[in-house]
Amino acid sequence: xxxxxxxxxxxxxxxxxxxxxxxxxxxxxxxxxxxxxxxxxxxxxxxxxxxxxxxxxxxxxxxxxxxxxxxxxxxxxxxxxxxxxxxxxxxxxxxxxxxxxxxxxxxxxxxxxxxxxxxxxxxxxxxxxxxxxxxxxxxxxxxxxxxxxxxxxxxxxxxxxxxxxxxxxxxxxxxxxxxxxxxxxxxxxxxxxxxxxxxxxxxxxxxxxxxxxxxxxxxxxxxxxxxxxxxxxxxxxxxxxxxxxxxxxxxxxxxxxxxxxxxxxxxxxxxxxxxxxxxxxxxxxxxxxxxxxxxxxxxxxxxxxxxxxxxxxxxxxxxxxxxxxxxxxxxxxxxxxxxxxxxxxxxxxxx
Numbered sequence: 001x002x003x004x005x006x007x008x009x010x011x012x013x014x015x016x017x018x019x020x021x022x023x024x025x026x027x028x029x030x031x032x033x034x035x036x037x038x039x040x041x042x043x044x045x046x047x048x049x050x051x052x053x054x055x056x057x058x059x060x061x062x063x064x065x066x067x068x069x070x071x072x073x074x075x076x077x078x079x080x081x082x083x084x085x086x087x088x089x090x091x092x093x094x095x096x097x098x099x100x101x102x103x104x105x106x107x108x109x110x111x112x113x114x115x116x117x118x119x120x121x122x123x124x125x126x127x128x129x130x131x132x133x134x135x136x137x138x139x140x141x142x143x144x145x146x147x148x149x150x151x152x153x154x155x156x157x158x159x160x161x162x163x164x165x166x167x168x169x170x171x172x173x174x175x176x177x178x179x180x181x182x183x184x185x186x187x188x189x190x191x192x193x194x195x196x197x198x199x200x201x202x203x204x205x206x207x208x209x210x211x212x213x214x215x216x217x218x219x220x221x222x223x224x225x226x227x228x229x230x231x232x233x234x235x236x237x238x239x240x241x242x243x244x245x246x247x248x249x250x251x252x253x254x255x256x257x258x259x260x261x262x263x264x265x266x267x268x269x270x271x272x273x274x275x276x277x278x279x280x281x282x283x284x285x286x287x288x289x290x291x292x293x294x295x296x297x298x299x300x301x302x303x304x305x306x307x308x309x310x311x312x313x314x315x316x317x318x319x320x321x322x323x324x325x326x327x328x329x330x331x332x333x334x335x336x337x338x339x340x341x342x343x344x345x346x347x348x349x350x351x
Contacts, residue, residue: 006199008152011116014194015077017149018118018163019044022073027132042133044073049121049185070183071124071133079117083193086113096155096200106155111195122186130184134168137188141165152197164191210234214343226342227350230335234319238298238329240275240312241321249276250289253305258293262311265289273297273314276305280314298329 022044029038051074092110120137124130144162151157167189173182212232216225246268250261253276265286268274274281274293280300285292296302322328341350 004199008154008197010151010194010196011077011080013149013151014116014161014192015046015118017147017161018190018192019046019075021145021147021163022075022120022137025073025133025136027071027129040071042071042073044075046076047074048076049074049119049123049187071122071129073133074121074123076119077116078119078189079115081115081117083113083115086193096157106201108155108157108200109198111151111197114194114196116192116194118190118192120188120190122188124184125182127184130186134186138165138168149194151195152200155200157197159195161195162193164193165189166191212343226337226340228337230337230343232333232335233330235322236273236329236331237314237318237322238273238327239278239280239300239318240314241318242312243310244312244317245310246274246313247311249305249307249309249311252307253309255295255302255304258295259290260293261290263289265291268311268313269315275312275314276309277303279303279305298327 025042025044027040027042028036029040031037088110090109093107094110096106096108122130122133124133141163143166144164146160146162148158149161151159165188169187169189171185171187173185210232211234212230214227215229215231216222217228219225247262247264250263253260262268265288268283268286268291270283270286272283274283274291278300279295279302280297281293281295282297283291283293337350339350343349344351
């Protein structure tokens with residue numbers, strides 16, 4: 001009912017990222033002279049604290065698994081809530097590109113902000129152990145710690161997710177009785193301010209590559225006005241992408257020349273661009289196999305080029321290969337009309 005299947009694993013990645021923050025915490029035990037006689041890596045696992053406390057109370061025998069040992073860290077996801085303080089327009093989009101194979105630009109809707117709650121439980125038998133663990137955690141959260149998460153790997157969408165420390169509580173069951181195992185528990189409450197993305201388009205449909213503006217110059221009545229003037233601007237490549245080798249230079253070309261010969265100019269068109277090495281040129285006029293050009297277009301450097309160097313035409317094939325983030329130009333056109341017609345956006349023609 002809601003649409004096609006998609007799964008970015010964002011919640012799963014956020015859970016893994018949160019747990020990874022605390023998987024390298026160590027505690028040390030020292031002798032009276034201050035020398036270290038043991039270093040223990042504190043294990044961490046996903047699950048509710050009640051499950052681990054129940055395991056601690058088990059009495060091992062030959063047929064049962066032994067009770068878990070302390071110290072230990074446990075964490076679990078406790079809530080998912082919409083965050084309206086980070087809300088943006090529901091129709092706002094941004095451009096992204098695929099990260100595998102040929103880059104394809106896509107229009108993606110802005111993500112929806114959600115807060116994911118986590119509880120981190122620190123379970124120890126000795127107060128000194130818990131203080132060592134807590135002191136290795138708290139200074140990093142002031143009150144948040146930003147963690148970069150690859151939310152949507154297909155388009156390389158990585159975002160800094162603030163992990164906010166909201167509260168810390170303490171519990172010690174030492175007063176429960178001498179026959180019970182002592183467990184000191186510190187519970188830290190966190191909020192991960194993440195984003196949930198909808199489906200990513202499979203094509204580049206929806207990207208704006210052409211702009212058209214119609215003007216009514218003869219009347220101010222918008223109901224009966226027709227388009228009299230039209231301006232269009234379309235995205236164009238500023239360099240050659242497909243290395244088509246349209247022709248070659250017939251002679252050496254120095255930095256002063258604006259007129260030169262090519263091997264065959266039949267496939268070149270006036271008022272279009274060509275690329276020679278890393279220099280882009282604009283063809284002003286073609287006479288036989290002789291080109292009259294403007295050098296160093298699109299801020300490229302004017303350079304020398306040797307006889308036989310490939311001359312690549314910059315055409316529609318190159319316009320379609322513009323990568324996301326590349327520099328590009330615009331081809332502009334202006335039209336005058338006197339037929340009283342108007343442009344129909346639904347039909348795409350003048351009626």
